[in-house]
Amino acid sequence: MYALELEKIKKAFDGHEVLASIDLKVEQGDFVVIVGPSGCGKSTLLRIIAGLEEHTEGHLRIHGELMDTVPPSKRGIGMVFQSYALYPHLSVADNMSLALKREGLPKAEIAQRIVTAAGMLALEPLLQRRPSQLSGGQRQRVAIGRAIVRQPKLFLFDEPLSNLDAELRVNTRLEIAQLHRTLGGTMIYVTHDQTEAMTLADKIVVMNGGHVQQVGHPRELYNDPVNLFVAGFIGSPKMNFIGGAAARAEGSATLGIRPEHLVLTDNAPRWRGVVRHLEYLGSDSFLFINSDADVELCVRVVGSAGPAIGDTVGLSPLPGKLLCFDANGTRLRGDKAADIKPLPRTVVVG
Ligand code: ADP
Numbered sequence: 001m002y003a004l005e006l007e008k009i010k011k012a013f014d015g016h017e018v019l020a021s022i023d024l025k026v027e028q029g030d031f032v033v034i035v036g037p038s039g040c041g042k043s044t045l046l047r048i049i050a051g052l053e054e055h056t057e058g059h060l061r062i063h064g065e066l067m068d069t070v071p072p073s074k075r076g077i078g079m080v081f082q083s084y085a086l087y088p089h090l091s092v093a094d095n096m097s098l099a100l101k102r103e104g105l106p107k108a109e110i111a112q113r114i115v116t117a118a119g120m121l122a123l124e125p126l127l128q129r130r131p132s133q134l135s136g137g138q139r140q141r142v143a144i145g146r147a148i149v150r151q152p153k154l155f156l157f158d159e160p161l162s163n164l165d166a167e168l169r170v171n172t173r174l175e176i177a178q179l180h181r182t183l184g185g186t187m188i189y190v191t192h193d194q195t196e197a198m199t200l201a202d203k204i205v206v207m208n209g210g211h212v213q214q215v216g217h218p219r220e221l222y223n224d225p226v227n228l229f230v231a232g233f234i235g236s237p238k239m240n241f242i243g244g245a246a247a248r249a250e251g252s253a254t255l256g257i258r259p260e261h262l263v264l265t266d267n268a269p270r271w272r273g274v275v276r277h278l279e280y281l282g283s284d285s286f287l288f289i290n291s292d293a294d295v296e297l298c299v300r301v302v303g304s305a306g307p308a309i310g311d312t313v314g315l316s317p318l319p320g321k322l323l324c325f326d327a328n329g330t331r332l333r334g335d336k337a338a339d340i341k342p343l344p345r346t347v348v349v350g
């Protein structure tokens with residue numbers, strides 16, 4: 001039995017299709033991150049799972065039970081939004097206990113759950129404060145606490161870190177990961193941030209334009225993307241794309257190579273170019289090279305080793321690391337990709 005099962009879920013607003021036909025199976029205890037650009041339908045999908053939005057077609061099951069017409073409060077979900085959505089006139093403790101009181105849980109049980117959740121989230125000293133007396137990070141922890149005390153079958157997070165500053169985002173990300181280990185619950189987490197997706201997920205669902213592009217472990221999406229969209233979306237700095245190659249059977253093709261899979265070499269390099277820009281990050285540096293591949297190529301070098309701006313360099317891909325995509329963006333593999341040749345070049349940079 002799956003914790004969550006989506007079967008051909010479709011959604012249209014006024015006849016305009018927003019979700020195409022979403023199939024997804026989530027195992028109990030998994031941390032699933034749905035990632036994709038703004039407007040691709042992530043929040044709509046999460047709201048459908050929560051019952052806050054009706055789907056146009058398809059079926060939705062939570063722990064095997066059909067949920068298509070079950071109201072949100074009966075679905076056993078705990079949801080955390082980007083905007084914390086706390087009641088300003090209630091204390092932290094009252095914000096966290098409100099839903100439990102409505103459910104008619106005994107007072108002692110409510111108190112016990114609040115203490116436990118507050119302990120996990122380091123909220124004990126803040127329980128009597130109002131939301132306005134808290135920082136953004138603390139408010140978001142309260143919103144998470146409010147979901148935890150309900151002991152939901154499914155946690156749903158919609159971009160919960162987007163309103164936090166960079167440092168707090170990293171800290172809260174770690175806390176959410178630890179919380180998942182502690183609680184062992186099933187979590188569905190929506191973000192447009194591929195770094196968040198890579199660091200949190202057991203399984204990433206990449207969406208674009210209302211379609212699921214690929215589902216897999218972060219490593220799988222990074223190393224083995226099924227199409228150009230996934231290859232370009234996952235990874236930072238982005239994969240380099242070089243157009244104008246020819247594939248044996250497929251006509252024109254695009255080559256893809258990640259910055260760390262390009263090496264500087266003078267020995268029969270595949271491409272040559274001039275270093276135009278350099279980003280030194282301490283542990284490594286990224287060189288941006290105006291190349292005779294007709295695109296700027298980004299190369300990672302370890303530490304600060306390597307050439308300076310203005311230097312001419314040669315570049316080759318590491319063996320087996322060059323990916324190939326057909327004119328529709330679909331990844332070509334095996335035989336089809338084996339025969340990729342760059343088209344004859346006309347530009348010489350030096
Ligand atoms: P995401 O969360 O990935 O940024 P959303 O799910 O919020 O995307 O939105 C997906 C698409 O659906 C967008 O084009 C958005 O404008 C549209 N949309 C969302 N909610 C509504 C609504 N209530 N009425 C009409 N269109 C909507």
Ligand code: MG
Nearest residue numbers: 042043044159
């Ligand atoms: Mg959204």
